[in-house]
Amino acid sequence: MRGRPREFDPDDAIESAMGVFWTSGYHATSLPELLEATNLSRGSLYAAFGDKHGLFLRALDRYIADSLTRLDADLDPRKDVLDGIQACLARYVERTSGAGAKRGCLIVATAMELGSQDVEVEQRIRRFFKAMEARLTTALERAKSERRLADEVEPSTAARLIMCLLEGMRVVSKTNADRSSSQAVVQALLDRFAK
Amino acid sequence: MRGRPREFDPDDAIESAMGVFWTSGYHATSLPELLEATNLSRGSLYAAFGDKHGLFLRALDRYIADSLTRLDADLDPRKDVLDGIQACLARYVERTSGAGAKRGCLIVATAMELGSQDVEVEQRIRRFFKAMEARLTTALERAKSERRLADEVEPSTAARLIMCLLEGMRVVSKTNADRSSSQAVVQALLDRFAK
DNA sequence: GCATTTTTGGACCAAATGGTCGTCAAATTG
DNA sequence: CAATTTGACGACCATTTGGTCCAAAAATGC
Numbered sequence: 415m416r417g418r419p420r421e422f423d424p425d426d427a428i429e430s431a432m433g434v435f436w437t438s439g440y441h442a443t444s445l446p447e448l449l450e451a452t453n454l455s456r457g458s459l460y461a462a463f464g465d466k467h468g469l470f471l472r473a474l475d476r477y478i479a480d481s482l483t484r485l486d487a488d489l490d491p492r493k494d495v496l497d498g499i500q501a502c503l504a505r506y507v508e509r510t511s512g513a514g515a516k517r518g519c520l521i522v523a524t525a526m527e528l529g530s531q532d533v534e535v536e537q538r539i540r541r542f543f544k545a546m547e548a549r550l551t552t553a554l555e556r557a558k559s560e561r562r563l564a565d566e567v568e569p570s571t572a573a574r575l576i577m578c579l580l581e582g583m584r585v586v587s588k589t590n591a592d593r594s595s596s597q598a599v600v601q602a603l604l605d606r607f608a609k
Numbered sequence: 610m611r612g613r614p615r616e617f618d619p620d621d622a623i624e625s626a627m628g629v630f631w632t633s634g635y636h637a638t639s640l641p642e643l644l645e646a647t648n649l650s651r652g653s654l655y656a657a658f659g660d661k662h663g664l665f666l667r668a669l670d671r672y673i674a675d676s677l678t679r680l681d682a683d684l685d686p687r688k689d690v691l692d693g694i695q696a697c698l699a700r701y702v703e704r705t706s707g708a709g710a711k712r713g714c715l716i717v718a719t720a721m722e723l724g725s726q727d728v729e730v731e732q733r734i735r736r737f738f739k740a741m742e743a744r745l746t747t748a749l750e751r752a753k754s755e756r757r758l759a760d761e762v763e764p765s766t767a768a769r770l771i772m773c774l775l776e777g778m779r780v781v782s783k784t785n786a787d788r789s790s791s792q793a794v795v796q797a798l799l800d801r802f803a804k
Numbered sequence: 805g806c807a808t809t810t811t812t813g814g815a816c817c818a819a820a821t822g823g824t825c826g827t828c829a830a831a832t833t834g
Numbered sequence: 835c836a837a838t839t840t841g842a843c844g845a846c847c848a849t850t851t852g853g854t855c856c857a858a859a860a861a862t863g864c
Contacts, residue, residue, distance in 0.1 A: 441636035526718040529783040582777025588724040791812030
């Protein structure tokens with residue numbers, strides 16, 4: 415027998431929970447906040463996700479998946495490589511300006527808060543950075559083969575550099591958001607690395 | 610009348626507290642942990658520092674002061690500019706390798722955890738980044754005037770770029786520490802910006 | 805030695821924490 | 835419809851949280 419079906423959509427709940435974790439971080443988010451955001455009762459939440467930690471992992475997975483989806487869209491191999499990279503950088507400029515800047519990035523915040531204490535989280539963060547680095551490397555290798563990169567620029571190193579730069583922008587812009595300065599930074603980067 | 614003098618050194622207590630906050634973050638650090646690390650009783654700690662938050666601010670101030678001191682040592686205007694910048698970068702490579710990498714950076718962690726919720730913290734973090742950016746800018750301007758910088762490199766933009774890159778390295782290396790890769794990144798940076 | 809001042813340490817507190825559980829409602833299936 | 839499975843809800847729980855307070859001790863200055 416199937417029994418009574420769920421009244422709520424787990425995906426919606428995860429999405430809502432993600433928003434709270436994103437805004438407040440893991441430890442600073444309390445169960446009551448999660449319950450209010452998801453419109454769930456304690457019982458339902460625990461039945462569906464195990465516990466706070468389990469729900470957090472689901473929310474983190476969602477955030478990571480979204481990020482990689484966007485990255486893949488920007489670096490679409492059917493588009494012009496440099497345009498793709500530029501689009502990717504532009505997205506980060508956008509995210510490090512205005513209201514979005516203050517909210518920061520769930521991945522960066524989680525890496526710093528739990529990265530070295532929670533193995534399940536650590537795995538996920540590590541994989542994300544590996545994936546991001548790999549995608550950037552692929553794009554840069556393509557650019558290189560098309561002779562669109564400055565000489566002596568090694569794709570995998572440049573990929574790591576760009577990744578670090580972008581994540582660092584998210585950190586700094588948490589308190590020192592400045593669109594034009596972010597803009598100038600990525601422009602300077604392109605000027606130095608692209609032909 | 611003077612009354613009974615303190616039995617402990619507040620600076621030592623701050624130092625110990627800083628270590629705990631550095632390892633665990635603000636919210637994840639409990640009073641008992643702080644008491645054990647500082648060897649203080651509740652009463653003494655509250656009399657001396659007000660509350661957990663007050664102690665945290667003192668610890669953060671200490672960490673920031675130490676960081677700026679090191680930066681000033683590296684970028685000493687009496688030394689060769691490029692050597693100074695190189696030393697500064699090398700220090701970050703060191704800090705993003707091995708055990709230190711997992712511990713991360715208290716400033717970055719705090720920026721992400723409290724940067725947009727705690728005004729006193731926000732101020733301190735903002736000032737730190739401003740200070741770091743200013744010092745890098747000054748150094749780069751000096752390099753520029755000595756014609757040691759690649760043409761078209763604008764000091765203040767490059768300073769912001771380097772700062773973001775370094776802080777980003779601390780984020781990424783929290784879970785993906787790799788000395789040779791950090792090394793390669795800063796080398797690539799220098800290759801592209803210095804003459 | 806005495807009075808005063810300050811520190812110390814821990815008992816104590818209210819509030820909030822994450823988590824469990826039992827009861828009732830609801831939908832499905834035969 | 836009846837039986838059964840499952841979900842929803844909120845009361846309840848032990849623990850831990852950050853914080854207060856007070857009695858005792860210790861060092862000072864007179």
